[in-house]
Amino acid sequence: MVANALEINPQRLWDSLERSAEIGRFRGTGLRRLALSAEDKEMRALFVDWARQAGCSVEIDRLGNIFARRAGSDPALPPVAIGSHLDTQICGGRYDGILGVLCGLEVVRTLNDRGLTTKRGIEVICWTNEEGARFSPPMMGSMAFAGVLPIESVLATTDDAGVSVERALDDIGYRGPSPVGRRPFDCYLELHIEQAPSLDREGCDIGIVIGGYRTQALRLTIKGDTGHAGGTPMAMRRNALVGAGYVIAAVNDIGLAYAGDEGRTTTTRIESFPNLPGTYAEEVKLTVDFRHIDAGRFAAMRADIDRAIAQSAQKANVEIEVAEGWSWGTELFAPECIELLKTTAGELGLPYREMRSQAGHDAYAVATVAPTAMIFTPCADGISHNVNEAIELARSVPGANLLLNAAVARANR
Numbered sequence: 001m002v003a004n005a006l007e008i009n010p011q012r013l014w015d016s017l018e019r020s021a022e023i024g025r026f027r028g029t030g031l032r033r034l035a036l037s038a039e040d041k042e043m044r045a046l047f048v049d050w051a052r053q054a055g056c057s058v059e060i061d062r063l064g065n066i067f068a069r070r071a072g073s074d075p076a077l078p079p080v081a082i083g084s085h086l087d088t089q090i091c092g093g094r095y096d097g098i099l100g101v102l103c104g105l106e107v108v109r110t111l112n113d114r115g116l117t118t119k120r121g122i123e124v125i126c127w128t129n130e131e132g133a134r135f136s137p138p139m140m141g142s143m144a145f146a147g148v149l150p151i152e153s154v155l156a157t158t159d160d161a162g163v164s165v166e167r168a169l170d171d172i173g174y175r176g177p178s179p180v181g182r183r184p185f186d187c188y189l190e191l192h193i194e195q196a197p198s199l200d201r202e203g204c205d206i207g208i209v210i211g212g213y214r215t216q217a218l219r220l221t222i223k224g225d226t227g228h229a230g231g232t233p234m235a236m237r238r239n240a241l242v243g244a245g246y247v248i249a250a251v252n253d254i255g256l257a258y259a260g261d262e263g264r265t266t267t268t269r270i271e272s273f274p275n276l277p278g279t280y281a282e283e284v285k286l287t288v289d290f291r292h293i294d295a296g297r298f299a300a301m302r303a304d305i306d307r308a309i310a311q312s313a314q315k316a317n318v319e320i321e322v323a324e325g326w327s328w329g330t331e332l333f334a335p336e337c338i339e340l341l342k343t344t345a346g347e348l349g350l351p352y353r354e355m356r357s358q359a360g361h362d363a364y365a366v367a368t369v370a371p372t373a374m375i376f377t378p379c380a381d382g383i384s385h386n387v388n389e390a391i392e393l394a395r396s397v398p399g400a401n402l403l404l405n406a407a408v409a410r411a412n413r
């Protein structure tokens with residue numbers, strides 16, 4: 001390791017993670033901390049408190065994105081931003097997103113310990129609703145920040161109970177005064193657990209993310225009619241739920257057919273109407289997503305899915321409308337930032353591997369407005385979006401130290 005390398009305080013990072021894990025605890029080991037819920041409010045307050053104690057100034061924008069800035073010596077220069085999210089899935093883990101935000105805070109605390117002032121400021125960011133578990137789409141705060149989603153449509157988005165983002169922000173007191181976006185960053189760095197098993201299995205502690213898997217969400221509306229579960233002859237029925245069943249099974253089979261080269265397909269959500277005993281379904285909405293690393297194979301998967309949808313519609317005697325939802329591509333990150341991470345890891349003597357992300361991240365949105373890169377750290381067996389998500393502190397510290405030293409190098413440019 002080079003002589004002037006900095007090191008985070010692992011115990012302090014762990015204590016912060018454990019404190020976070022008390023807020024929204026679910027099924028013993030997990031978290032249920034939905035975006036803009038009472039639990040999210042409590043965690044946000046704790047983060048803001050920690051950031052202020054660490055000497056940061058805190059700004060909150062109209063969508064509740066939180067920016068905690070440690071001043072640099074030259075306030076005219078855009079800061080180095082480090083961010084992720086503090087919300088979780090309904091059956092979520094303690095580290096997805098949270099590790100990234102708290103490592104950002106740990107960077108600030110470490111610089112404070114050493115009494116170091118960087119030329120550029122360091123800004124730690126908590127993005128609103130990365131998970132998309134309560135309000136869809138995911139990565140809502142960062143996408144609006146990047147101008148990919150219009151702010152007014154985000155504010156009007158409702159959850160399953162009909163509560164809008166705007167109302168939920170007001171309820172927890174996080175509809176802030178700052179405008180959304182137009183906030184220059186020198187660069188954006190995000191550390192995140194891998195959420196897949198390769199680092200864990202290979203015994204490697206750092207992934208430098210060079211891009212993502214091509215990903216597309218589809219929103220299907222399956223239309224039939226409704227009738228009596230007893231009286232209506234089978235041949236007369238146009239049962240939307242049966243159409244959905246055929247689609248769900250076919251989509252999964254396509255995923256299995258492409259699994260050999262890391263294709264993925266998932267039907268993630270189903271809504272059925274009227275969804276009552278004694279009737280069959282008039283309308284079903286499905287959300288499907290599929291992912292592949294290779295553009296040609298991705299296109300082939302899409303063709304297979306389209307064919308399966310058409311066959312399912314015919315077999316169930318229903319109509320299926322397909323609308324495209326969120327998507328992202330493969331070439332996301334700035335070569336200069338990837339290079340910075342590789343060079344810094346080399347200087348620190350930290351082994352790493354280059355990899356592509358199978359999951360979506362706030363960094364994808366930010367990458368459209370600032371030079372961006374990501375660091376992955378291992379999680380046990382790759383388990384994520386599950387209460388059994390687990391990390392080893394010793395295997396997370398190398399990534400945190402890479403984040404720290406890369407951010408400082410960039411901030412002192």
Ligand SMILES: [Zn+2]
Nearest residue numbers: 085096097130
């Ligand atoms: Zn995440």
